[in-house]
Amino acid sequence: MTQYSRVSGSVGLITLKNPPVNQLSAVVRHGIVDTVQKALSDPKVKSVVICGQNGMFCGGADIKEFQTLANMRGPPLIPMIHSIEAADKPVVAAIEGGAFGGGLELALGCHYRIAHSKAKVGLPEVTLGLLPAAGGSQRLPRLIGVPAALSLITTGRHITAAEALQLGLVDQVADHNTVDAAVKFALSVAGQSLDARRISNFQCPPVPNMDALFEDVMQKVRTTARGAIAPIACVQAVRAAATLPYTQGMQREKELMATLFTSGQARALQYCFFAQRVVGRWSMPSGARWDTSKGRPIHKAAVIGLGTMGRGITVALAQTGLSVVAVETQEKQFMEAKKAVSNMLERGAKRSGKPLAHGKITYSQSLQAVADVDLVIEAVFEDMGLKKKVFQQLSAVCKPGTFLCTNTSTLDVDELASQTHQPELVVGMHFFAPAHIMKLLEVVYGPRSSPELVAVVMELGKKMGKVSVAVGNCRGFVGNRMLKPYRDQAYFLLEEGATPQLIDQALEEFGFAMGAFKVSDLSGLDVGWKVRKEEGLVQPGGGSGKSARIRNGVRYSPLGDLMCEQGRFGQKTGRGWYQYDKPGSRDARPDPWMHSFLEEYRARHGLVARRISNQEVLERCLYAMINEGFRVLEDGIAAGPEDIDIIYVFGYGWPRHRGGPMFYANMVGLEIVLERLEHYAQANPDMPTLQPCSLLRKLVASGSPPVNKWKEVIKNVRSQL
Ligand SMILES: CC(C)(COP(=O)(O)OP(=O)(O)OC[C@H]1O[C@@H](n2cnc3c(N)ncnc32)[C@H](O)[C@@H]1OP(=O)(O)O)[C@@H](O)C(=O)NCCC(=O)NCCSC(=O)C[C@@H](O)CCCCCCCCCCCCC(=O)O
Numbered sequence: 001m002t003q004y005s006r007v008s009g010s011v012g013l014i015t016l017k018n019p020p021v022n023q024l025s026a027v028v029r030h031g032i033v034d035t036v037q038k039a040l041s042d043p044k045v046k047s048v049v050i051c052g053q054n055g056m057f058c059g060g061a062d063i064k065e066f067q068t069l070a071n072m073r074g075p076p077l078i079p080m081i082h083s084i085e086a087a088d089k090p091v092v093a094a095i096e097g098g099a100f101g102g103g104l105e106l107a108l109g110c111h112y113r114i115a116h117s118k119a120k121v122g123l124p125e126v127t128l129g130l131l132p133a134a135g136g137s138q139r140l141p142r143l144i145g146v147p148a149a150l151s152l153i154t155t156g157r158h159i160t161a162a163e164a165l166q167l168g169l170v171d172q173v174a175d176h177n178t179v180d181a182a183v184k185f186a187l188s189v190a191g192q193s194l195d196a197r198r199i200s201n202f203q204c205p206p207v208p209n210m211d212a213l214f215e216d217v218m219q220k221v222r223t224t225a226r227g228a229i230a231p232i233a234c235v236q237a238v239r240a241a242a243t244l245p246y247t248q249g250m251q252r253e254k255e256l257m258a259t260l261f262t263s264g265q266a267r268a269l270q271y272c273f274f275a276q277r278v279v280g281r282w283s284m285p286s287g288a289r290w291d292t293s294k295g296r297p298i299h300k301a302a303v304i305g306l307g308t309m310g311r312g313i314t315v316a317l318a319q320t321g322l323s324v325v326a327v328e329t330q331e332k333q334f335m336e337a338k339k340a341v342s343n344m345l346e347r348g349a350k351r352s353g354k355p356l357a358h359g360k361i362t363y364s365q366s367l368q369a370v371a372d373v374d375l376v377i378e379a380v381f382e383d384m385g386l387k388k389k390v391f392q393q394l395s396a397v398c399k400p401g402t403f404l405c406t407n408t409s410t411l412d413v414d415e416l417a418s419q420t421h422q423p424e425l426v427v428g429m430h431f432f433a434p435a436h437i438m439k440l441l442e443v444v445y446g447p448r449s450s451p452e453l454v455a456v457v458m459e460l461g462k463k464m465g466k467v468s469v470a471v472g473n474c475r476g477f478v479g480n481r482m483l484k485p486y487r488d489q490a491y492f493l494l495e496e497g498a499t500p501q502l503i504d505q506a507l508e509e510f511g512f513a514m515g516a517f518k519v520s521d522l523s524g525l526d527v528g529w530k531v532r533k534e535e536g537l538v539q540p541g542g543g544s545g546k547s548a549r550i551r552n553g554v555r556y557s558p559l560g561d562l563m564c565e566q567g568r569f570g571q572k573t574g575r576g577w578y579q580y581d582k583p584g585s586r587d588a589r590p591d592p593w594m595h596s597f598l599e600e601y602r603a604r605h606g607l608v609a610r611r612i613s614n615q616e617v618l619e620r621c622l623y624a625m626i627n628e629g630f631r632v633l634e635d636g637i638a639a640g641p642e643d644i645d646i647i648y649v650f651g652y653g654w655p656r657h658r659g660g661p662m663f664y665a666n667m668v669g670l671e672i673v674l675e676r677l678e679h680y681a682q683a684n685p686d687m688p689t690l691q692p693c694s695l696l697r698k699l700v701a702s703g704s705p706p707v708n709k710w711k712e713v714i715k716n717v718r719s720q721l
């Protein structure tokens with residue numbers, strides 16, 4: 001709703017009131033239309049201020065209304081904003097908190113904008129698969145110029161009030177009460193001509209070499225968009241602003257929006273927006289929940305093992321302002337880590353403009369140094385024997401009540417918990433490399449983990465700027481468990497006739513940041529080799545004949561083992577599934593050696609190469625992963641499909657505009673996924689991961705409900721187990 005009052009004698013004050021972010025729902029739009037009319041027709045009112053309640057101007061259109069066109073009743077935004085711009089009394093936007101999307105478009109329709117110094121503004125529609133379609137794509141370039149508008153609209157980034165002032169997006173920045181400042185300002189401009197204040201009348205500031213600029217931006221956007229269509233439409237809309245009169249530009253904006261609005265990509269991106277918030281409302285099978293579990297403050301933390309992960313975790317903790325004790329036992333690693341952490345902190349400070357967090361870290365080569373910390377994160381080698389020893393030592397050294405966390409990527413968190421005096425104070429904190437940059441944190445609880453600890457760790461994740469997802473304990477948790485069948489299928493496809501390039505290209509065209517083989521080269525083939533050796537799966541030389549490709553009764557590809565035997569560990573050795581200029585280089589080039597290696601391998605195993613289509617690559621890799629996702633849901637390891645999807649979008653390079661694997665399955669059609677899995681399972685009876693999961697069958701039998709209704713079916717399935 002909207003509140004109206006007259007203040008300081010002659011200023012009509014309109015306050016948007018629609019928690020949580022004063023989004024422009026139908027009722028608010030009604031309120032704005034009515035109150036603007038009231039103010040303009042009142043002779044006592046000489047100027048108008050629009051503000052939002054609770055320190056927030058406006059979070060934009062109500063995204064929930066976008067779910068169906070039928071939801072979108074009430075006055076449309078565009079004429080509403082036009083009538084404000086056309087008003088003959090000055091209208092001032094008082095921006096506190098933020099003005100985003102339609103909220104900023106509303107402010108751009110006003111004649112003046114005053115922002116609080118802590119406020120942020122932006123047009124984030126592109127992140128929802130849309131464009132600023134209430135005139136934003138046409139007004140912003142006219143106000144701040146084409147290059148700056150392109151940068152804001154194609155990225156959706158939020159900018160500070162200071163940057164907005166510099167760009168000319170706002171007229172004044174207030175340090176104290178923004179509404180008071182806006183009312184004062186409104187009084188001072190009452191009666192003044194508004195001819196030069198209506199942005200739709202402006203010409204876009206001229207740009208030298210405009211065609212070249214747009215070509216360049218389009219090229220960049222296409223490369224980074226990974227198949228997303230909204231960034232491209234955003235460039236096209238701004239181009240219309242730069243080249244067409246306002247009314248024609250608005251027509252173009254409308255046409256482009258119509259295409260985006262009904263696209264699957266917009267649905268996927270809006271699903272991700274809400275899913276990201278859903279995962280914050282975690283729950284455990286015990287019934288413990290985010291809103292009934294309280295954590296306690298952490299003042300001092302420790303990191304054990306300063307290798308690849310420990311260094312990033314130390315930086316991420318220090319950047320939250322915590323005191324950190326960083327422990328590494330090997331002298332060489334110890335010295336290198338100190339330098340690396342210091343460099344990472346310096347780079348971080350430069351990027352963020354925030355002060356260095358150096359002084360908060362103390363280094364030690366002894367575990368005794370962690371005696372007084374509140375929380376420990378262990379990041380030593382992925383070796384159960386070693387980790388068990390470290391947890392026994394920690395349990396003896398740390399003060400009672402210290403939370404003990406492990407960064408293991410696959411090992412059993414409960415087994416580690418059982419090494420300690422207080423197993424309820426142990427969870428997994430699974431970071432992703434590089435740990436100070438990657439946004440995902442899998443928080444792995446066991447049956448004994450205390451809800452208090454889960455609350456502490458979820459909160460700590462938030463402070464580190466992570467998207468934290470609470471999941472149950474099983475091998476590989478959610479992310480790595482689902483990755484295994486995906487990777488296995490990629491290996492099997494190589495055996496059957498594909499090349500690493502063919503598979504990676506299909507996955508990258510789908511939108512993955514990197515294909516399966518480039519990822520494998522990046523993380524190192526030796527990591528998985530070590531694990532497989534420990535599991536007794538590796539036979540030197542790979543063996544020969546069909547039996548060599550069956551281990552423990554299921555299909556197994558020894559290709560990765562053979563690569564490792566040849567010292568091809570990936571980027572670190574300059575050779576892997578691809579070749580690199582030198583060890584450590586990142587520029588992957590196809591390696592002709594691979595061709596003869598695969599030919600010889602196939603000949604040895606009696607395999608005849610066949611043509612593999614992109615469709616088969618996608619179906620086998622993705623549906624195998626999705627099938628495992630259904631098993632994860634059935635087993636209660638993830639609370640809902642949103643948890644899986646957010647893990648994949650933030651931790652595994654899954655294209656956000658496809659919404660995550662479970663949302664994608666829903667978009668494709670569950671019955672189609674089931675039919676294709678059945679087809680491939682029949683052709684490959686030795687690949688049990690292709691056998692459709694019973695939850696998938698149940699969902700199809702229940703009429704393939706939309707993803708937000710799966711939880712009801714899952715509940716039924718689990719209650720029958
Ligand atoms: C605002 C934030 C930065 C605040 O962040 P904070 O961390 O403080 O809080 P949360 O993010 O946790 O949010 C709290 C709470 O609020 C919910 N929420 C936030 N924003 C919205 C919103 N805009 N709508 C609804 N709900 C919102 C959020 O979900 C949380 O609740 P929950 O219960 O889930 O925990 C931050 O929230 C943020 O970034 N918000 C989003 C900002 C944004 O993206 N805004 C843009 C919205 S899109 C828009 O404005 C579009 C406009 O350009 C106008 C478009 C015109 C429409 C014309 C339609 C034409 C259709 C044509 C179709 C033709 C087809 C045909 O005819 O065939």
Ligand SMILES: NC(=O)c1ccc[n+]([C@@H]2O[C@H](COP(=O)([O-])OP(=O)(O)OC[C@H]3O[C@@H](n4cnc5c(N)ncnc54)[C@H](O)[C@@H]3O)[C@@H](O)[C@H]2O)c1
Binds near residue numbers: 308431432523
């Ligand atoms: N590398 C990744 O991409 C990644 C991603 C997620 C999780 N993980 C997990 O993180 C953990 C660490 O992996 P990493 O890649 O950083 O390993 P790493 O080999 O780079 O580093 C491990 C470090 O631990 C040190 N260490 C060994 N025993 C120690 C002890 N008793 N006390 C103190 N320090 C000790 C080693 O000297 C080494 O510096 C593993 O459990 C791994 O599975 C790794």
